[in-house]
């Protein structure tokens with residue numbers, strides 16, 4: 781493993797994430813929305829998340845601007861990073877597949893929205909967010925830079941903690957007792973822990 785290969789793995793995974801999401805994004809544009817929390821707040825949070833998971837690490841990978849924050853590359857860390865990379869891609873794929881037409885980049889309730897509680901959603905309520913945290917972990921293992929590595933955790937962490945309460949309130953308003961019971965039997969992102 782070399783630093784160039786670790787960077788190439790990061791780029792390949794970002795492309796794979798995009799390929800997985802693209803069809804759902806296209807479909808979401810045509811969806812009939814019943815309730816939406818889209819607004820300035822959501823746009824700011826999405827921009828922060830995109831910066832941490834995409835823009836900052838891309839600046840590191842493609843330019844020398846962040847060189848001041850480099851630390852020595854440890855091949856073993858990058859090898860270990862392949863595990864959360866692949867696991868997060870698989871989880872990202874599963875969650876998109878299972879949410880199907882109910883997926884949205886911001887908080888929305890679709891026309892005739894149903895609560896998904898099966899498959900991956902049987903184990904945690906927010907497996908797509910678990911996938912993002914796993915990917916943030918992979919990023920920090922793959923990129924030996926104190927800014928570009930942890931920026932995914934910071935960026936997505938901000939989106940997550942400012943969104944999660946609102947998302948669960950929206951689900952409670954929409955699905956009532958069904959979501960309350962679902963909350964009681966599941967964790968948010970890590971089975972049995974959180």
Ligand code: SAH
Pocket residue numbers: 875879882883884885886887888889890894895896897901905906907908909910947951
């Ligand atoms: N938080 C979920 C979904 C992220 S996509 C996850 O991490 O897997 C965001 C949209 O999914 C929200 O607008 C919400 O309407 C919808 N959503 C969240 N949980 C859902 C569920 N269990 N069933 C159906 N839709 C859900």
